[in-house]
Amino acid sequence: MLEPAYQADVVVVGAGIAGLSAAHRLASAGVTTAVLEAAPYVGGRMSTEKVDGFRLDRIGQLLSTAYPELALTPGLDALVLRPFAPGVLLHSDGRHHRAGAQAGAGSARGALHAVRALASAPRPGALPRPRSGGSPSAQARPVPPPRVRSGAPLGSAVDQARLGAALTRLAVTPAERLMRRPESPAAQALAARGLPARTIDGFLRPLLAALLCDPDLTTSSRCADLALRAFAAGRLSVPEGGAEVLPELLARALPPGTVHTGVRVTSVSTTSVTTAEHGEFRCRAVLVATDARTAAGLLPGLRVPGFHPVTVVHHTTDDPPGTGAALLLDADRGGPVAHTAVVSRVDPSRAPAGRALISSTVLGTPPPGVDTAVRMHLSRLYGTSTARWETLAVHHTAEAVPAMRAPHDLRRAVRLLAGLYVCGDHRDTSTVQGALHSAHRAASAIVSDLGAAGSLDLADPRPTARREQAAA
Secondary structure, three states: OOOOOEEOOEEEEOOOHHHHHHHHHHHHOOOOEEEEEOOOOOOOOOOEEEEOOEEEEOOOOOEEOOOHHHHHOOOOOOOOEEEOOOOEEEEEOOEEEEEOOOOOOOOHHHHHHHHHHHHOOOOOOEOOOOOOOOOOOHHHOOOOOOOOOOOEOOEOHHHHHHHHHHHHHHHHOOHHHHOOOOOOEHHHHHHOOOOOHHHHHHHHHHHHHHHHOOOOOOEEHHHHHHHHHHHHHOOEEEEOOOOOHHHHHHHHHOOOOOEEEOOOEEEEOOOEEEEOOOOEEEOOEEEEOOOHHHHHHHOOOOOOOOEEEEEEEEEEEOOOOOOOOOOEEEOOOOOOEEEEEEHHHHOHHHOOOOOEEEEEEEEOOOOOOHHHHHHHHHHHHHOOOOOOOEEEEEEEEEEEEEOOEOOOOOOOOOEEEOOEEEOOHHHOOOOHHHHHHHHHHHHHHHHHHHOOOOOOOOOOOOOOOOOEOOOO
């Protein structure tokens, strides 16, 4: 039991990555901090379920090695990012096509390589014929041989070169400049930029849907540009060990006694926090770092955004598809799966030896009988029977990702008034980068207002990748 009237300079409400990273910045500036979390564990939506040696992310948002805040956030020095194969793998008309920018496109040489790679992207042969086996159920029916298609979903070689040049320009464009561009829904902006419809529908739409968790691309075009910039400048990746590793690393690196789980906050003011069972915490300032809906409950008048639902279905097999460490997107949008990967090829720590973990993401409202629908779709995407795949978990999160519909303020205020602050992905972009950056801004405001020693640099430096290991 915590002592009533526990005192600290700042009380942070919420132990997700935004609250924990803000606590780190405050502690490094000499500000004593207490972090209160209602759940019995840290991490919020960045949680990982452990089942028979598997590590199963509940939402599994994609990260990028080009996210600046992953390199800037104190406490993440030990974070290891496991990158997917460069670019993405597109499934269209029964064939796989590799596409995407090369890592390192931020340099002139990298930009040239990106254009050349896209312009000469190989068109691999047809997918393997499905292996037989399993009972004669809907998902066990033989998959028809893949059809041969003339040309990739990216369009002609000229179209691919144009796309490569566009991505390369994004990779080297400062983020602040992208944030000043005219704003419209992402789908509308894509259509207005002169790229061929085939390139948009076959590559950019499925890619942005995966990056933004928004299948309809109602997201602000500025947010979409930032997502494409990170894709072009770095590598899509996952944290080694699961999504929960980020908040756990942050929590472990804080001074002992900083984080208190199982403490539910019922109200806040500029100088105190009231809890359901642990009395009142007196302080000099309060930072609300919860999800958007909880924050609005504690801070009346705070806007609650819409949300994008996300369902992640995890399967295992001892005979995995041969797509390696690639992220596979469905360019045809022929089923519920937006993107899928043999995640154990990207991060071997997520599955026990001899088993493969296939994680697949459904965006929006999932269909009835989601597992059966996903299996049928995966059979077509991978070109193999999924009848004997074992379902490990189906995780549905109705309010997984805050919507960023145009017009969207990417720098929503973090200082509500002196002594009361708010941060989280709903104040920035609804990504890990956005959550960490909003925490950076909030901590800077608090340090400035309290007059604490030390300074926090808000500059947006050249993207620097966190420690990175090649995929197995």
